[in-house]
Amino acid sequence: MQIQQYALALNQQMRAETVKKQCKMCGKVTIFTDTTIRRHNANGKNIYQFAIYKCPKNHSWNKKLNIYKSFTEHVDPQSIVPTSFVEIEPGKKITSLKRGDSSCEIKITSVNGSFRIDRTLADHLEGWSRSEIAQNIKTGKILLNDCLTKPSQKLSVHDKIFIDVK
Template sequence: MENQQYSLVLRKKQEADTVKKQCKMCGKVTTFTDTTIRRHNANGKNIYQFAIYKCPKNHSWNKKLDIYKSFSEHVDPATLVSTEFKPIEEGEKITLRSEKETFEINISATEGNFRLDRTLADHIEGWSRTKIVQKIKAGKILLNDCLTKPSQKLSVHDKILITVNE
């Protein structure tokens, strides 16, 4: 049985978003524009990700995007993703040819929320989302060596194991 290993970086396409809300400094409702700059704050065991928005007078507002778990002192995050993993470039798809292969995909970075089923459908050639959902429910696709649901959100250092045999 052959095992192929890949690493995947998940990034949402960033577009300048606008939000109308009350600016506390201006004292009126104004349009805030996303600067596409992201800020991270740590608080205990959690890391918070914020998007920085600015009003026309350059006052800022931070929108909370996500919360991540931090690593403890005894874990070196660099050791969690092996360097021999082949990176999957943006827009590239994996072709699963052999029926005797297993594929391992490690998530090396995420920016935004990504579902397991949708991410795999976007990155595996010839597999529909329905087929992927069936394989997840049958235990042929595992997340971190555990059964999971198709809508599970992916995070940094997650390991997806795909057994191809029908």
């Protein structure tokens, strides 16, 4: 049995959004526009991610996007992904995975945004529908970090997806 190994970096396309809210500096309700700049603050073992919004007079407002745990040790992400993993380029799909004859392992090397396992696999596996992927996740043919999961599970850095399609 040959297991194909791939590495995947997930990056969400950012678009400028607007929010109508009270600007404390202007003293009135105004439209804040997302600058698509992200800021991270660390506090103890938590890291907070913020989106920076600006009003027309250039006053800023920070919207909290995410809270995640920090590493206890400093780790080079490149050292965690074995060199035998083939990097999946943005916009490319895995075409060599055929139902019934092989297995595949995908290592998530970076995540910028929010990604569900079923949508991500549907975007990166050639010839697989999202409903087929969801069914395989529910039956245990697709595992996340060697455990059963649900199709709506969000992916994180260093997650490992194993696909057994025999």
